[in-house]
Amino acid sequence: MNNLNKTLWILLVCAAAFLFAGTAFAKAEQSVDSGNDNLANLIDIAGKQRMLSQKIAKAYFFYGKGIRRDKTHKQLLDSIREFDQNFEIIRKSTNNPAIQDMLVFIEMAKDELAQLAKQPYNKENASLVLDYSETMLEGSQDIVSRLEEESKLKKEAIVDLAGRQRMLTQRIAKYYIAYQAGFRDHNTIDQLKTAVKEFEQAQAVLLKAKRNTPEIKNKLKKVEKLWHVVAKFYKDVERGGLPVIVLATTDDIMATMNQVTHQYAELLGS
Numbered sequence: 001m002n003n004l005n006k007t008l009w010i011l012l013v014c015a016a017a018f019l020f021a022g023t024a025f026a027k028a029e030q031s032v033d034s035g036n037d038n039l040a041n042l043i044d045i046a047g048k049q050r051m052l053s054q055k056i057a058k059a060y061f062f063y064g065k066g067i068r069r070d071k072t073h074k075q076l077l078d079s080i081r082e083f084d085q086n087f088e089i090i091r092k093s094t095n096n097p098a099i100q101d102m103l104v105f106i107e108m109a110k111d112e113l114a115q116l117a118k119q120p121y122n123k124e125n126a127s128l129v130l131d132y133s134e135t136m137l138e139g140s141q142d143i144v145s146r147l148e149e150e151s152k153l154k155k156e157a158i159v160d161l162a163g164r165q166r167m168l169t170q171r172i173a174k175y176y177i178a179y180q181a182g183f184r185d186h187n188t189i190d191q192l193k194t195a196v197k198e199f200e201q202a203q204a205v206l207l208k209a210k211r212n213t214p215e216i217k218n219k220l221k222k223v224e225k226l227w228h229v230v231a232k233f234y235k236d237v238e239r240g241g242l243p244v245i246v247l248a249t250t251d252d253i254m255a256t257m258n259q260v261t262h263q264y265a266e267l268l269g270s
Contacts, residue, residue, distance in 0.1 A: 042093050043147045044265075045086050047163050049140035051254070052083045054170035056113060057133035061177040064121030067243050080114050083136075090143065099146050106139040123182060130178060137167075158209055159268065161202050162261040168199040169254040172234055176246060179237050189237065196234050203227070206260075211267055219260050226253050 059076035063069055087110065091103050113132040116125050175192035206212075207220055230249045233241055 038093070039147065039151045042090065043144060043151065044163075045089055046140060046144045046147055048166075049083060049086055049090075050137055050144070050164075051167040051170055052079050052086070053133050053136035053140060054167055054174050055079045055254075056083065056117075056136075057129050058170050058174040058177060060117060060121075060129050061126065061174065061181050062243070062247055064126060065177065065181055065243070067177075068247060072247070076117055080110075080117060083110060084114075094147070096146060096150065099143050102139050102142050102146075106136055106143075109135040109139070126178070126181060127183070130174075130183070133174070137171075158206070158211060159261060159264045162206060162257060162264050165199060165202055165206075165257040166254050166261065168195050168202070169250050169257065171195045172199065173246060173250040176234055176237055177243065180240050180243065192234060192237060196231070200227075200231075211264065213263070213267070216260055216263050219256050219263075223253050223256050223260075226256070 056076060056079045059072045059079060063072040063076055087103065087106070091100070094100070109132040113129060113136070116129055116132075119125055172192060172195045175188050175195065179188050179192065203220070203223065207224070212220070226249050230246050230253075233239075233246055
């Protein structure tokens with residue numbers, strides 16, 4: 001092999017090595033990005049579990065009180081089913097020992113709650129439903145926090161804030177209807193008032209957010225109008241009143257805030 005051929009051969013080998021390294025690096029980058037995407041999706045699923053824990057209990061009380069029984073019974077069963085599906089996704093998607101331990105704890109509560117949903121409504125069962133829904137909420141929040149610690153993604157506060165509003169709508173409605181069902185202790189009133197205060201404070205922040213697009217602004221204004229319809233019932237829970245309007249309006253607020261949350265996430269991802 002003459003010197004020219006040797007030189008060409010070396011150049012070809014170097015080029016091939018460079019190309020291979022570049023391909024490998026690209027694949028590694030794709031793998032990291034894919035891992036982050038999967039973890040971000042898992043965080044979103046775990047976040048929804050917080051909302052579902054409250055929605056299940058809320059639907060149980062509305063159904064037990066005989067309010068829109070067809071709708072609330074379907075909502076109860078659908079929410080339990082969705083919680084179970086999300087639970088399995090989380091269980092199979094992480095090897096974190098602390099999360100796996102927490103899932104065992106949540107599983108006991110969710111299975112007990114699912115059994116209670118099949119039994120006739122009474123105050124004793126309803127009291128257990130309240131307790132189990134709190135356990136599921138706390139456990140789901142713990143999982144969200146642990147997944148965020150694992151993630152190298154920078155979660156923007158505005159997405160978390162909007163996402164938490166979904167849970168608060170269901171929590172507020174849960175304690176409102178629980179009070180109407182006879183749970184008139186100080187804890188019920190305190191939890192309701194705290195959730196209402198947190199919702200209003202968060203909404204005020206969201207309305208002033210610089211990232212708001214015209215579409216997001218319109219949706220937040222819609223939430224404000226709906227909130228004015230039901231807020232007076234929550235703040236004067238002792239008087240009660242119009243549970244059908246409370247149910248429909250609260251669910252409408254939740255659905256709208258779900259859309260807003262996804263729109264914030266899309267903005268930050270673009």
